[in-house]
Amino acid sequence: MxxxxxxxxxxxxxxxxxxxxxxxxxxxxxxxxxxxxxxxxxxxxxxxxxxxxxxxxxxxxxxxxxxxxxxxxxxxxxxxxxxxxxxxxxxxxxxxxxxxxxxxxxxxxxxxxxxxxxxxxxxxxxxxxxxxxxxxxxxxxxxxxxxxxxxxxxxxxxxxxxxLPEEVDDFMKTLPIEKFFGVGKVTAQRLKAQNIHTGKDLQKYNLIELVELFGKLGKYLHEVIHGNDNRMVKSNRLRKSFSIERTFDTNLETKESILAKIQELCLKLHRSMQDKGVKGKTVNLKFRYADFTTYTRSKSFMDFMDDLTTLQDTACQLFINAWDDESSLRLIGIGYSKLNTEIPESQLQFPF
Ligand SMILES: [Mg+2]
CATH class of the missing domain: 3.30.70.270 (Reverse transcriptase/Diguanylate cyclase domain)
Incomplete structure (x- = not known):
């Protein structure tokens, strides 16, 4: 427990x-x-x-x-x-x-x-x-x-x-659907259209029915409604890197479109790092050609860094240096490693 x-x-x-x-x-x-x-x-x-x-x-x-x-x-x-x-x-x-x-x-x-x-x-x-x-x-x-x-x-x-553990079942039964974390206004409307207003209503549906109705969210709802939310608390402190990547519906063909996408991903990464108070010494770029060959490149700085312009310039330059100038891309990833939140390896060992 x-x-x-x-x-x-x-x-x-x-x-x-x-x-x-x-x-x-x-x-x-x-x-x-x-x-x-x-x-x-x-x-x-x-x-x-x-x-x-x-x-x-x-x-x-x-x-x-x-x-x-x-x-x-x-x-x-x-x-x-x-x-x-x-x-x-x-x-x-x-x-x-x-x-x-x-x-x-x-x-x-x-x-x-x-x-x-x-x-x-x-x-x-x-x-x-x-x-x-x-x-x-x-x-x-x-x-x-x-x-x-x-x-x-x-x-x-x-x-x-x-x-308390013994209160979970009753609590879930009476919980209004709007109070479910992850259920926004639109989803709440869809649930209500199915006559689902509380946790108790949700419990009448089995996993297959909920997935059919609501996809991934249905699976999540089925788990939480039965008190089976096993998601771990993910500590930034134990995390060694921080990254985002995107696979594209249509491959990116031109240099302009690729660089624009890199800038956009950098901005997303930057915002999420700022929210969490994380900085990094190393910037990592990953990209995958249409034929699935994948390249990673990185650049390290002397100090922990969280400057957006530096991140964007670094990621674009890493890409320009590594790209073959013609092949289209199906995936781009940007990340930081060597994070300021990392605990040194030595401190992770437990004393006897
Ligand atoms: Mg608050």
């Missing part, structure tokens, strides 16, 4: 701004641009009372709450707070999987302080976060990632929710 905690900071960016600007405390604020194309990056709980939500166009947010205060973002500050929070997590376990700057899964089945209770650890972490950052976090504690994530949302803000 595993013990998984999901920690989620409450209205993270907005709370950091209210902390650092006391005149904003208790007021409806959003982080984001107020201009025509601005989008809400985060909304304070006061703003949420007016129906303002993150990812909402600023124009709409202003309609919902005319006296809404817009605050420009300070990503560097959010990132450094995020690092502080992560170092608290690492005092309990190395099995930490950040989902974004303000959210992470922790596997505390075995843990550094050797506590038996995951509930106790979750409370300790919430207290430590508050003491160190003056910000509140909510936590969910259960037997797998799915349940821990759903749980952390239940008593938000500044709350804790535990779903």
């Amino acid at each position: 595993r013990k998984i905690i999901h920690i989620d900071m409450d209205a993270f960016f907005a709370s950091v701004e209210q902390r650092d600007h006391p005149q904003l405390k208790g007021k409806p604020i959003v982080v984001g641009g107020r201009g025509g194309r601005g989008v809400v990056a985060a909304a304070s709980y006061e703003a949420r009372q007016y129906g303002v939500r993150s990812a909402m166009p600023s124009r709409l947010a202003r309609q919902k709450c005319p006296h809404l205060i817009f605050v420009p973002h300070r990503f560097d500050v959010y990132k450094s707070v995020s690092q502080e929070i992560r170092s608290i997590f690492y005092e309990y376990t190395d099995l930490v999987e950040p989902l974004s700057l303000d959210e992470a899964y922790l596997d505390v089945t075995t843990n550094k302080p050797n506590h038996k209770s995951a509930i106790y650890i979750a409370q300790q972490i919430r207290k430590r976060i508050y003491a160190q950052t003056q910000l509140t976090a909510s936590a969910g504690v259960s037997i797998n990632k799915f349940l821990a994530k759903v749980a952390s949302d239940i008593n938000k803000p500044d709350g804790l929710k535990v779903i």
Whole structure:
């Protein structure tokens, strides 16, 4: 039986701004641009009372709450707070999987302080976060990632929710389908069209039926509904490389289209590394010709690097140097290795 905690900071960016600007405390604020194309990056709980939500166009947010205060973002500050929070997590376990700057899964089945209770650890972490950052976090504690994530949302803000092993079945039965992580608005509509509104409704379908109806998602739903979410907490710390790759529906023929695709993949990789606070010393490029021959090239830097332009220039140059100037490509991959999050090999060995 595993013990998984999901920690989620409450209205993270907005709370950091209210902390650092006391005149904003208790007021409806959003982080984001107020201009025509601005989008809400985060909304304070006061703003949420007016129906303002993150990812909402600023124009709409202003309609919902005319006296809404817009605050420009300070990503560097959010990132450094995020690092502080992560170092608290690492005092309990190395099995930490950040989902974004303000959210992470922790596997505390075995843990550094050797506590038996995951509930106790979750409370300790919430207290430590508050003491160190003056910000509140909510936590969910259960037997797998799915349940821990759903749980952390239940008593938000500044709350804790535990779903004990013996409560899992009842909990799943009454869980509304919109609360299933991974089920967006569109999928929820499709499920409801099948008369599936809660976990109990889902349990009436077997695996084959769910896969027929919903493909891959059906398989996932079947697993989680029976409490069988075996997804591991994937620690960046134990990870040696970070990469993305794409196989194309139609092979890329021209140099321009290939370089454009490399730039685009670099941007995606860059964003995901930034979210997770990961940098690397080595940039890796992989590409596969239409006849399946595959090449990898890499370039190393002296220091940990996470600069987008450097990444794009390096990847494009590696490609130009290695390409035969005529063959089309079916796959491109870009990645970093020699990561700043890696624990040196020597520290991974257990003492006798
Ligand atoms: Mg959050």
